[in-house]
Amino acid sequence: LKGLRLLFPSNAVLDGADDHVATSFAHVLSQLSAAGAIIVEQAVPPFDQLPGINAQGGFIAAEAWAWHRQLIADKADAYDPRVVSRMLRGKQISAADYIDLLHRRTQWIQQLQMQLADYDAMIMPTVPVIAPTIAELQDEEVYHKTNLLLLRNPTFINFLDGCAVSLPCHAPGTAPVGVSIAAAGGQDRTVLAIAKAVETLLQS
Known part of the structure; x- marks a missing residue:
């Protein structure tokens, strides 16, 4: 882990996060920094663009x-x-809308890949909140809001056509929380190698 450069997006990925996820994730960053990893907190502009791109x-x-x-x-x-x-x-969604979406995705991926070129991987909470109860989701408005919240961070990597590994990072006996190690497409071996090192650290 020493010298590893990890990009922590300062925008979007922690929006709406509950205290347990935020605290668990902060502890992971602290552990990684202590192990010699270089955590760079930086805004990732494409993340803010994605809701507009997928508005339809x-x-x-x-x-x-x-x-x-x-x-x-x-x-x-x-x-x-x-x-x-x-x-x-x-x-x-018309055929023209779909073609526009294909072009916008290509541009979005290129923009994000340029930013990721300076880093070995990204790190973020897999989802920003712990699993809701079934009872909480009976209300339609709450369901739709929670559904979008839980899908958001993985959607960034899906739209990137990227790869990611989610590792458990919560304290024993507490609600499950995941931390994602992610990168652009084709970086599977790199992501798996980094995730293995992070997993070893978290289990120590």
Whole structure:
């Protein structure tokens, strides 16, 4: 870990984080710094751009609608209504919208890759809050807000076409928290090697 350069995004990834996740993640950063890793806290502008890029529902909505549209027409009642509502957003995405999305993704990846070139990997909480209870999610507004919050950080890496490993980093006996080691696409071996070193540190 000594000399390893890790980028900690100062924007987005901790927005809405609960105290347990924030405290657990801060402890990981402290351990890594003590082990000789160089943690650089820096804003990652593409992360703030992604909600706008995916405002219509993104690839998930478009591609899910393309695959499921006939099934939904025939058997909509067999679907979880919360899932089918997300698929239906794809109905409004035109071919031109989809092509624009492809181009914007390419530009977004290039921008992020340029920033990542100075680092061995990124580090962030896998998700910003601990797992909610089923009872908490009965309210539709709470469900949708929580769903987006839990998907946010992994979506950054998915949109990057990147790779990541999530490692448990919570104190024994407390609610599970994950820390992600992530990088651009094709860096799987690097991410796995770094994650192995981080895992050894966290288990010591």
